[in-house]
Amino acid sequence: MPTQDMLGREVHVDDEGFLTEYDEWDEKLGAELAKNIGVAMTDEHWKVITFLRTDYKSQGTTATTRRVDAVGGFPVKLQFQLFPAKPAKKMAYIAGLPKPAGCV
């Protein structure tokens, strides 16, 4: 896996820049990742990201938009407002989680 220098630290990423090591992430890095894709983080954004982090820890997979809605309580419409166009991908990127698996 390639590594990338971010905020003076070396982090492990995949070819699309998604972090591959859960524990290398912290909020500072999350803010930096958000900046990379043009998302201005608010409290509302952080609530969603915190849910994704917590859910990943218990489930071992990145939550889908449906799960973020049904279990996290953030409606899909809101997810699209906060993370325009590709919420699933953007949320995972900022939260330092693997891109949600395209189901086969």
Next chain:
Amino acid sequence: MRRLLVIGAGTAGVITVNKLRKKLPRSEWEITVVDPADTHDYQPGYLFLAVGMYTPKKVGRPLAKLIPRGVNLVKAAVQDVKPAENVVVLTDGTVLAYDYLVIATGTTPRPDQTPGMDGKLWHDSVHSFYTYADALALRDKLEKFEGGKVVVHVTEMPIKCPVAPLEIAFLAEAYFTKRGIRDKVQMTYVTPLPGAFTKPVAAAALGDMLGKRRITVEPDYIIERVDEDAKAIFSYDEREIPFDLLVTIPLNMGADFIGRSGLGDELNFVSVNKETLQSTKFANVFAVGDATNAPTSKAGAVAHYELDLFPKNFLQLIAGKEMTHKFDGHATCFVESGHGKGLLIDFSYDVEPLPGSFPIPVLGPMRLLKETRLNHLGKLAFRFVYWWLLLPGRYIPISPYMSMRGKRRPAGN
């Protein structure tokens, strides 16, 4: 007497009881299967039914004929599973106790989950083909169709038979061409995925095939509602796509009783260990076929491979041994591409569909990810394999494990 209870007599449920009845002594094990249906349908036939290639007669057989002697068939629907009490409650209140439970209730299209989808336009200009009734309604609609905007649409993954929406697009295109109205039809393929399919190599090949057929792809589309008055679908990011005929694959969900039982995920698919198919919550509960949350295709081929392994694991479990036959997510699918041709794809949890060749005794080797006449014939022949070999649990000389033999990874992937 120990009791094995199977819920659902679709592909996975019927194979389960046929295989396990042969392995479990009748003097020690009672096997019961519960299903409300009279008829068991060959579900790949729905696609052919919709485009007039099959008559209804080719699709179904009486369910009772598929259940072996020594298995109790209970014609009923399940109200609740209570895994902590080891009982299943039927809708008429009857309680069935079990020692081991296998859930094989598959996945159900739920047009009621998208606003406007199953309203006044349902079976009028909004259609699907995942049930017998839906396939017949679409057939009647296509027969009368004279041109306009045709939108083939996938609501959300996962869905049963993830290649079927591509197949209906290819077959409808061939159908319009044959009827001489292709130039009067604009076709769009709308998908929540970033491309035509889930994995890059197959997505590129299948995307090219859509392009060659002048079918526009609208990717990353998450539907919010069907607007019945505007006759258009709208996404959460406000993309409006008008239609004269919408062929949609509604949201797929597992049975509602799975949700109530606590055994399922947010789509009511049973949470299982993806290698053994054992419930993550109760050691005497399993799920097979489409009813699981295993991250592989929901398809008959997956049920087939799972059930080459599950009975062996089950015998180990009841003998107090470790289950060693680990499922790798193997799936093999014929993809009809119209004009008498088809493709074949073969993949697993870890390996995406790749080009090359696939060994099938007698018929094969078949070409992978490439349109051939032989692949189409293979798909047609499979109906006989299904009724006479697969459902009765007879030996089929194809390995349940994915093999790299014959496969090539294109440069740069």
